[in-house]
Amino acid sequence: MPDKPFDRILVTSALPYANGPIHVGHLAGAYLPADLYCRYQRLKGRDLVNVCGSDEMGVAILMRAIAEDTTPQEIVDRYHPQIVESFERFGMSFDYYGRTTSAVHRETSQDFFRTLAGKGVFNLRTEKQLYDPEAEIFLADRFVRGTCPVCGYEDAYGDQCERCGSSLSPAELLNPRSALTNATPELRETTHWYLPLGDFQPRLETWIETHPEWKANVLGQIRSWFTDGLKDRAITRDVPWGVPVPPDVAEAAGVEAEGKVIYVWFDAPIGYISATREWAQQQGDPDRWKTYWQDDGTKLIHFIGKDNIVFHSLMFPAMLMAHGDYVVPENVPANEFLNIAGSKLSTSRNWAIWLHEYLEDFSPDLLRYALATMLPETKDADFSWHEFQQRVNSELADVLGNFVNRTMTFAHRFFDGQVPALENPSEADQEVLAQLAQFPATISTAYEAFRIREAVFETMNLARLGNKYFNDTEPWHTRKNDPQAAANTLHVCLQLCASLAVLMAPVLPFSAETLRRMLRLDGVRSSAPGEDAGEGKIGWDEAGQPLLAAGHALGEAAILFTKIEDEQIEAQMENLGAPAPQAEQAGTKPFEPLNDQIEYGDFAKLDLRVGRVTAAEQVPKADKLLRLEVDLGFEQRQILAGVAKQMTPEDLAGRKVVVVANLKPRTLFGLESQGMLLMAEDRDGRLAPLTTDGEEGAVIR
Ligand SMILES: [Zn+2]
Numbered sequence: 225m226p227d228k229p230f231d232r233i234l235v236t237s238a239l240p241y242a243n244g245p246i247h248v249g250h251l252a253g254a255y256l257p258a259d260l261y262c263r264y265q266r267l268k269g270r271d272l273v274n275v276c277g278s279d280e281m282g283v284a285i286l287m288r289a290i291a292e293d294t295t296p297q298e299i300v301d302r303y304h305p306q307i308v309e310s311f312e313r314f315g316m317s318f319d320y321y322g323r324t325t326s327a328v329h330r331e332t333s334q335d336f337f338r339t340l341a342g343k344g345v346f347n348l349r350t351e352k353q354l355y356d357p358e359a360e361i362f363l364a365d366r367f368v369r370g371t372c373p374v375c376g377y378e379d380a381y382g383d384q385c386e387r388c389g390s391s392l393s394p395a396e397l398l399n400p401r402s403a404l405t406n407a408t409p410e411l412r413e414t415t416h417w418y419l420p421l422g423d424f425q426p427r428l429e430t431w432i433e434t435h436p437e438w439k440a441n442v443l444g445q446i447r448s449w450f451t452d453g454l455k456d457r458a459i460t461r462d463v464p465w466g467v468p469v470p471p472d473v474a475e476a477a478g479v480e481a482e483g484k485v486i487y488v489w490f491d492a493p494i495g496y497i498s499a500t501r502e503w504a505q506q507q508g509d510p511d512r513w514k515t516y517w518q519d520d521g522t523k524l525i526h527f528i529g530k531d532n533i534v535f536h537s538l539m540f541p542a543m544l545m546a547h548g549d550y551v552v553p554e555n556v557p558a559n560e561f562l563n564i565a566g567s568k569l570s571t572s573r574n575w576a577i578w579l580h581e582y583l584e585d586f587s588p589d590l591l592r593y594a595l596a597t598m599l600p601e602t603k604d605a606d607f608s609w610h611e612f613q614q615r616v617n618s619e620l621a622d623v624l625g626n627f628v629n630r631t632m633t634f635a636h637r638f639f640d641g642q643v644p645a646l647e648n649p650s651e652a653d654q655e656v657l658a659q660l661a662q663f664p665a666t667i668s669t670a671y672e673a674f675r676i677r678e679a680v681f682e683t684m685n686l687a688r689l690g691n692k693y694f695n696d697t698e699p700w701h702t703r704k705n706d707p708q709a710a711a712n713t714l715h716v717c718l719q720l721c722a723s724l725a726v727l728m729a730p731v732l733p734f735s736a737e738t739l740r741r742m743l744r745l746d747g748v749r750s751s752a753p754g755e756d757a758g759e760g761k762i763g764w765d766e767a768g769q770p771l772l773a774a775g776h777a778l779g780e781a782a783i784l785f786t787k788i789e790d791e792q793i794e795a796q797m798e799n800l801g802a803p804a805p806q807a808e809q810a811g812t813k814p815f816e817p818l819n820d821q822i823e824y825g826d827f828a829k830l831d832l833r834v835g836r837v838t839a840a841e842q843v844p845k846a847d848k849l850l851r852l853e854v855d856l857g858f859e860q861r862q863i864l865a866g867v868a869k870q871m872t873p874e875d876l877a878g879r880k881v882v883v884v885a886n887l888k889p890r891t892l893f894g895l896e897s898q899g900m901l902l903m904a905e906d907r908d909g910r911l912a913p914l915t916t917d918g919e920e921g922a923v924i925r
Contacts, residue, residue, distance in 0.1 A: 230554070231521030232271040235262050236496040238528040238536075239279035239324065242300040243288040246310055247576040248607055249569045252562040252595050253529030257676045259316050260596060261527070263730035263751035264671045264679070266317075267764040273516055274753065275499035277322030278304045282488030283365045286465040290404060296465045300325060310580040314588045315733045319753040320503035324467075324491065328505075329498035333491040334470045336547060337459075340419075341473045345546045347418040347456065348477055354382075354394050354409035356402040362462035363394055363402055363409050370397030384531070391534055393458075414462055415479050417469070419490070421454040424542040428454070431541065431552065439674065441602055442558050445533045454538065459490040467491045493540040496526075523554040533558050557674035560600035565608040567803030574801030577607070581799070585792070589732045590616050590785070596680045596731050609793045617787045624687040624724070625785040630694060631717040632742060632781035638703055643718050644711035645774035653712045656693045660686070660723055661768040667727060668764065680731050683724075690720040718743070718778070719770040726767035735784050744779045745771060831886035832902070832924035834916050835861065840873035846893045852876060854883060854899070857921025861885075864897035870911045876901075882914040882924055 237258040240250055255276075262274040279285075280300035289296040304323050311321065322329065340346060354363040361367070365383035372380035373396050375388035382394035394400065400409055432438075432446055460469055466485025474481030497517055504512040516522050526536045537556045544550040563569060569576050582591055594615040598605050635641060646653070663686050670679035694717055702709035722745050729736035729751040740748060749761040762771060835854040843849040843864065850868050854861045863883065865876075882902040889898045902914040918924070 230523040233523045234516045235274045235525045237276040239495050241284050242278035242280045242303040243285050246579040249562045253559045254527040258527035260730040266751050269763050273319045275320050276318050277499045279492050280325040281466045313583050317752045320499050322499035322502050324495045328502050332498040333467045333494045338470050350415040352411035355412040358405040358407045364461040367403050368394045368400050369403045370400035416458045417460045418456040419459045420456045425454045459487045460484050489535050518549050522551050526553050526556045528558045530558050530560050560604045562600050563606045570804045575803045589735045599677050609796045613788045613793045620785040621787045627687045627690040641778045643772045643776040644715050646715040653716050664768045722771040723767045742779050833883050833885040834918040834922040835883040836880050836920050837876045840877040861898040863899045864892050
């Protein structure tokens, strides 16, 4: 039911683990799209609650604590406030941001567990599990590493393979080893509660069938889970950190409660409910959370990254269905992954961009905009500092900033800083106003369908329209010979600026506020939480109409965006660590598209020869270059190859390779390069020389 009528929206974003700071990968996966969506909906005047919080339970936190020889509580107390602060500075507009160590969360998850146990939903199973005899602990989830049975990756976690994304159980790993002590685990008997997901498959399938509008990447993953058949999932663990299994439930089942906690992926999504309860308490209306979770008029939306799809579109919905009192999600618009400069993000290698570090150097809106234009909505996407600079300079500064600036400057210089009246508008004036009227609906369509990139692109199109119109109507000319035409241009441009101040608020909340101040545009509904729908205020749907009256006095002009210099970008790139070795990168990149067709004559111009590499060495001070001596049979060549990052001199020395023998020589680092080696480059950027058995000097055609 794509267009189910609804009365209110409840938005959740994946709870970040409080065991490290936030990076751009997190932002691009869930938080930024969720924030744009929420700000847009608030401007629409919708009743909306946006909750999130720190996930402070789970084995990942415990592992970090063990690694640092401290307590899990100390870890979460360190990172939770840091996450809160950087989210706030970045303009994340949560109505409530909680944490799963709260008393409300413990009570909410235990109640949920108790209700499902009382309904006989769970199975209890006693079986042998991996146990680390040195650490004297059962090896749940990430405590065990080994070889992925699906893709062969040798460093897969016990609960998931990070390379192929397969969800695993520790017993499935080949060659398992303890992540704590490296010991080979032994099997010991223990009892756990299981959620029989398989029993829910028919209901889940029926439900998913009602949502053909979900994103293809999400539906694709769900269908492959269905095809494999949903399996029972253990929802308790033997680890010393987590929400304890309710003692009364354990006692009724005849299981020793001591040391048993609820699995983090059972309690984490319940964290959304806990956060809504805490929000309601803060509002002084403690029962209000029920309206958002239990009334059919709620549209529940989970923003997540693709690694969480199974939990949000299958496991949590099954839990909600089993409980019976709750609504199920209306959409789960999961994003794919964001790579950094072509390589998979890696926090351990610092191949990541950390939000708190970014905010020391740049304003939040620049990253909000740049990231929003490259969100991995349908496939993995790539972020680079150069692309960031490009988006800021050529779009924010040159398009949006320039349009606002030239309009404001002109109005102050020639119209006393007031909005001139529109009189006898030309066709062009009327056409632009007619186009303006369409913008809110056009951008809305994209936001409602979770096409955030498109929404941002359409928003920027309004500034593009403004610039084109300003250029076409040439007010700097008409000012002298047809002053009313110039006045009309400025009137229309100022209306576009005013509309932009509303429509750009989701993506650029800080700059939108600056622009509203410049225009002295009051009475605009807030895109941030904490205000009521603002009856009578200017909202999204009003933003297609002229918002400034003739004679309205404008505020002072200010520069909205300054360009980013190359040196600033270079400084950021120096902060980046190293990408993970290519071998660890998933080989899922698309093949490069074919070049345009050529004539045979174009090909025949190439003189390709077999050559033997007789010597190979690194070029001093040129870290990318290898210097090769190549025997072509009839002559010796010196060839420089820019492959030193991918291969060593040893990889090439002695090999027979294919040389482009008639390439014009060129000089690099004072050395002449007399030809070129052919290399095969795979989808992950790995290079391999083209080798042959032919004799030196042989022609290749
Ligand atoms: Zn795998």
